[in-house]
Amino acid sequence: GAGVSQTPSNKVTEKGKYVELRCDPISGHTALYWYRQSLGQGPEFLIYFQGTGAADDSGLPNDRFFAVRPEGSVSTLKIQRTERGDSAVYLCASSSRPQGRTSESYNEQFFGPGTRLTVL
Amino acid sequence: GENVEQHPSTLSVQEGDSAVIKCTYSDSASNYFPWYKQELGKRPQLIIDIRSNVGEKKDQRIAVTLNKTAKHFSLHITETQPEDSAVYFCAATTNSGNTPLVFGKGTRLSVIA
Numbered sequence: 001g002a003g004v005s006q007t008p009s010n011k012v013t014e015k016g017k018y019v020e021l022r023c024d025p026i027s028g029h030t031a032l033y034w035y036r037q038s039l040g041q042g043p044e045f046l047i048y049f050q051g052t053g054a055a056d057d058s059g060l061p062n063d064r065f066f067a068v069r070p071e072g073s074v075s076t077l078k079i080q081r082t083e084r085g086d087s088a089v090y091l092c093a094s095s096s097r098p099q100g101r102t103s104e105s106y107n108e109q110f111f112g113p114g115t116r117l118t119v120l
Numbered sequence: 121g122e123n124v125e126q127h128p129s130t131l132s133v134q135e136g137d138s139a140v141i142k143c144t145y146s147d148s149a150s151n152y153f154p155w156y157k158q159e160l161g162k163r164p165q166l167i168i169d170i171r172s173n174v175g176e177k178k179d180q181r182i183a184v185t186l187n188k189t190a191k192h193f194s195l196h197i198t199e200t201q202p203e204d205s206a207v208y209f210c211a212a213t214t215n216s217g218n219t220p221l222v223f224g225k226g227t228r229l230s231v232i233a
Contacts (some may be wrong), residue, residue, distance in 0.1 A: 004163075024231045033220055042162065042223030056220060091163070108154070109221060111163040119154075 002026070004112035012118045013082055016090050021077040021115045025094030033109060034067055035091040043091055045078050047074060082119045089114040122147040124212050126224025133200050134232050141227045143210035146190040150212040153186060154221065158226070159206045167208075178181045200231045 005024045025032050027064050031050055035043035045059040049069045057067075064082075069075040079086055093109040123146040133139045145153075148209055152168035170177045170184045170193065177184050181200075184198040186193040193212075207228050 023134075035223075040226070042211075042225050045220040045222070048220050059220070108166050108169070111156075111165070113163045115173075 004092055004094055004110050006112040006115050008115055009113065010116045012120065014120050015082060015084060017082050018102045019079050019117065020080055020113055021090050021117070023075045023077070023092030023112060025073065025075070025092070026110055029094035029096050030072070031095045032069060033093045034075070034077050037089045037114070046077070055120065084119050087117055089116050121189055122212055122214065123151055123222040123224040124210060124222050126210050126227060128227060130230070130231060132224045132229045132230045135200060135202060137200055139197045139204070139229055141195045141208055141210070141229070142192060143194070143224050144213040147212070147214055148191065149214040153184070154211050155195050156185060156209045156211065157206045158209065164209060167186050186220065202231050202233050205229055219221065
């Protein structure tokens with residue numbers, strides 16, 4: 001079946017502009033994550049949804065960043081007043097509902113191809 | 121919160137040799153440790169994972185070991201091939217079920233033919 005998809009694949013914008021990045025998770029996956037990957041670094045957690053609600057948004061760097069998942073499927077990451085330091089690859093991942101209540105219940109996170117954001 | 125350190129940052133091996141990448145974590149409550157492979161311009165893909173109730177797991181040429189006491193885990197690739205060249209990331213997380221991953225900074229592996 002289809003994997004996680006993200007659009008656009010590349011986004012170039014000017015400092016101060018507003019951008020939206022879209023993520024389509026694997027059908028049926030209840031958990032959705034946004035990560036940011038800077039050049040030469042590992043992905044850094046931004047926000048995580050379980051269904052429609054943000055279960056953990058502790059990774060969002062400041063209030064210019066916001067994400068929604070209104071119907072529990074597609075998610076949009078929104079960045080206001082973009083800054084050059086926001087330039088990075090924004091990765092989305094999804095995983096299925098855990099089964100059982102043991103440590104075996106962790107489910108693999110499947111990543112999308114990312115959106116490369118460049119702020120000039 | 122959790123902190124994951126990964127070494128080395130770059131690694132070059134001759135084709136056919138073994139490669140070992142090591143990670144340490146700080147939170148003793150972490151219980152899930154996946155390894156991802158990321159080729160240039162591509163998405164991270166899970167290659168192997170290990171949970172805290174086992175010490176070693178193997179899948180063909182790839183193995184992962186976990187030492188909970190020392191809070192470190194390692195990726196072992198045997199009989200390396202040029203197509204193993206990529207950036208490898210270790211990660212850790214606490215709790216079971218759908219919690220965010222904390223990643224290491226990655227290791228760029230080059231397999232020289």
